[in-house]
Amino acid sequence: MKTIHAVFENGVFRPTQPVELPEASHVEFEPRLIVEPGTTPSLDDVYSALSRRFNSGEPDVAARHNEHQP
Numbered sequence: 001m002k003t004i005h006a007v008f009e010n011g012v013f014r015p016t017q018p019v020e021l022p023e024a025s026h027v028e029f030e031p032r033l034i035v036e037p038g039t040t041p042s043l044d045d046v047y048s049a050l051s052r053r054f055n056s057g058e059p060d061v062a063a064r065h066n067e068h069q070p
Contacts, residue, residue: 005034 006013008031021027 004029 004019005016007016008014013031
């Protein structure tokens with residue numbers, strides 16, 4: 001079995017390199033999201049967001065749960 005890397009764009013998986021398969025081949029795969037380094041928030045980002053939320057004075061933080069997403 002060979003791993004094929006692809007990008008999902010406009011509802012279609014587009015391979016990032018040539019794929020050697022007969023035209024109109026049916027394939028089965030399980031997509032696995034690849035996270036690029038640096039795109040995951042660091043602990044500093046998380047602590048900064050939590051600090052801003054704590055210092056906001058807002059008693060109902062559940063109502064503003066998306067406001068401080070890093």
